[in-house]
Amino acid sequence: MSNTDFDLDETVEEMTEEDKQIRAEMEAYLEKSMTGFREGEIINGRVLNVGNGMVTVDVGFKSEGVINLNEFPESEKPLNVGDEVEVYLERVEDQDGIVVLSKEKANKIKIWEKLVKAFEAEEIIEGTVVAKAKGGLTVDIGLKAFLPGSQIDLRPVRNLEKLIGEKFKMKIIKMNKKRGNIVLSRRVLLEEERKHARADTLQKMEEGNQVDGIVKNITDYGVFIDLGGIDGLLHITDMSWGRVNHPSEMFSIGDKVTVMVLKYDKEKERVSLGLKQITPDPWVDVDQKYPVNTRINGKVVSITDYGAFVELEKGIEGLVHVSEMSWSRHVKHPSKMVSIGDGVEAVVLTLDKEKKRISLGMKQTEPNPWESIEEKYPIGSTAEGIVRNLTEFGAFVELEDGVDGLIHISDMSWNKKIKHPSELLKKKDKVQAVVLNIDKDNCRISLGMKQLEADPWDDIPEQYPLGKEIAGTIVKVTGFGAFAEFDDGLEGLIHVSQLSSKKVTHPEKVVKVGDEIKAKVIKVDTANKKIGLSIKAYEENLDPSEIEDVQLDDESKDEGESS
Incomplete structure (x- = not known):
């Protein structure tokens, strides 16, 4: 039988497989024609049965449709037999002869149509952030929609995850039905709010x-x-x-x-x-509250290399310079004296109301040891202290807290020519010294170690008369001669003209440091504490009167020259 001769009244047994398929298609076409429904439409149906997680729905076709119960929103549960529902007609009959329906698609289409109206009318909608997406957020507005990061707020939001679960009011700014895409913006609402707020703000x-x-x-x-x-x-x-x-x-x-x-x-x-x-400016009457010499209590709020800032009250601070923290002159850093948060007592030293500056002193809360310094350490008395520091020019000795004295290198020994104080002293040594001078205004004391003993130069002319023979060691060679040390650290100059019986132009070629020599005393200058020696006089057994006068102050000209 050909397709054109197909008879709907013919029994199924008499049909071929091809005829059966054609018949099914014809019946479906006729049924669509009779019901007026087409696939892809939302139609009304009636619930026939609810059970085993499925819902059977009659939509007026020869067969019923079956829908999974999970497709029905919570608001439509529990369903009862006879309830009317809107469903989406996917297919009139599938290969098993069942009408294929979808409640979920029907709901989505209804929501989409509702959102289209909101989009066209530029209405405000509300949605809940459900997840972070690439470049923005996924928002549930009935359907899943995209909220770009640039449209979340007026300024960039760094942590998007913290917004998950938040509800926002937004507008739809783009829809694509073919792809099912919806793009949202919260920023457009915020900009509108900002615009209105701006007008109100400018008035105030x-x-x-x-x-x-x-x-x-x-x-x-x-x-x-x-x-x-x-x-x-x-x-x-x-x-x-x-x-x-x-x-x-x-x-x-x-x-x-x-x-x-x-x-x-x-x-x-x-x-x-x-x-x-x-709030009122606390500096308005600061000169009345904190006049100079007032003793105050405050809290350390900041520490710098040069001092510490102390808060007297909220809004008023004063500076305690490091030099005003202790009468001792060796406070290396303010942090050695105070820490942030410490309560301190201080005295107002100066106040500049216009520049809002107050200078404070902590040491002024204690007696100044220099006030009675002359009574405690009279000139000529012997004092004892600890070596605190060594420099090239001398040693600082702490006599008591806040009182240091200086032993100059020239006052360490009568005889020895000392190049550095470390040759005699080291830090923390306990030493005695004679008070030589006091400068109370500048807080300075000059001390001397050699003054503990009598000046040996008073007896030098008698101990070392001209012509006396001595044995010594060369300790320094210069362009004008050599220095020899002998007897308890005394030094004498052997002028270049007295190094040898022969003429000498380069002293370093005749003697060197460490050489043992013998010489005669040819000159003694007690005023300048200098002795002149002569190897030539010793070798030739000359009398000092036979030798030309030798200058002993040439060393100052060539002090830097050595072998």
């Missing part, structure tokens, strides 16, 4: 007015505050009457603050804000 923007805002950004020099459609800068110097090291000490992003409008430039729309100006 007068210098001297107090306004509320939210901290928007923090920098090293201040914080930017959103006043409602317009930003203002609160500079670090206008945050507090006291010290603020960094704005983050006082503010965090998102903080609500009340500030005063200090300056408003309408043309550039720049706003300068102040916080400290809301």
